[in-house]
Amino acid sequence: MEEQLTPLLRNILANNKISNVNIDILEEYYQLFDSKKYLGRDFENIYDDMRKSYNINLQSLRYGYNNQDEQTIYKSLILVVVNETDTKKKKKLIPLIIYLDNNRIFYNYLFKMKYFDDFVHDIKDLFVGTISSSGVKVNNIEELSPYHQEKEWFENYKQGIKNLNFKQIYSFIEGVERGFRHRFDIYLDFLIFIAYKYFIDDLVKIANNKNDMFEVIYLTHILNIEEKLNLAFKSNNYLLKFESIRN
Numbered sequence: 001m002e003e004q005l006t007p008l009l010r011n012i013l014a015n016n017k018i019s020n021v022n023i024d025i026l027e028e029y030y031q032l033f034d035s036k037k038y039l040g041r042d043f044e045n046i047y048d049d050m051r052k053s054y055n056i057n058l059q060s061l062r063y064g065y066n067n068q069d070e071q072t073i074y075k076s077l078i079l080v081v082v083n084e085t086d087t088k089k090k091k092k093l094i095p096l097i098i099y100l101d102n103n104r105i106f107y108n109y110l111f112k113m114k115y116f117d118d119f120v121h122d123i124k125d126l127f128v129g130t131i132s133s134s135g136v137k138v139n140n141i142e143e144l145s146p147y148h149q150e151k152e153w154f155e156n157y158k159q160g161i162k163n164l165n166f167k168q169i170y171s172f173i174e175g176v177e178r179g180f181r182h183r184f185d186i187y188l189d190f191l192i193f194i195a196y197k198y199f200i201d202d203l204v205k206i207a208n209n210k211n212d213m214f215e216v217i218y219l220t221h222i223l224n225i226e227e228k229l230n231l232a233f234k235s236n237n238y239l240l241k242f243e244s245i246r247n
Helices: 005-014 023-036 043-054 058-063 068-082 087-092 094-100 105-112 120-133 149-163 166-179 186-198 200-208 213-220 225-234 238-246
Strands: none
Touching (some): 005 058, 005 068, 023 043, 043 094, 068 094, 087 094, 094 105, 120 200, 200 213
16 A cells, blocks of 8 residues: 555645644643653653544554545644744654654754754753663573574674674674564654754764664664765764665
């Protein structure tokens, strides 16, 4: 089934007219934000709130039928977010922006209209600090028997990291990728998108300290090919350099 959310979002942004949109549609969101004090990584609860409050399900919008009502609500939310000018409210809208985005189309649109410019530097430490303290690792491998095949593959991977042997590294990486889909952190993706656009020197410093290929993959997931190559060019991390050309 063809994915429907991308063309819907592109069409809404191409025809950005707030007339006939209920500008009070965000009041319930602001009330939820203030009462629940949304944390960046608490997206299961945020998603649940959005579904209940607005009767909108993004999976339905992506692949559903007869979802005209949901499309109308989605359009209203997008347009009201785009046209918000109050800096304090815009900060609160970050979880909603992440929820509404698809393939960073919304992020790019807001960035190009300088939506984040009037507040992003005020919360730089939050963005950069969160990225710097975040990490990912392969779990439970150490608990396997030393004779288990996956344990052997992981030991080869660690040796590959140590010696910068990219055949060993990607033999394990690609095996993991074939076995299951990565579950990326959409909140972290947004922070990395913003850091690349506004604080690239800080992002380079973070990238320079990554010594595991999975961490490099998670750090660069949201970036397009040109951005990955640029980050790798500025970095002294050979893992990042190889990952940027793999794609």
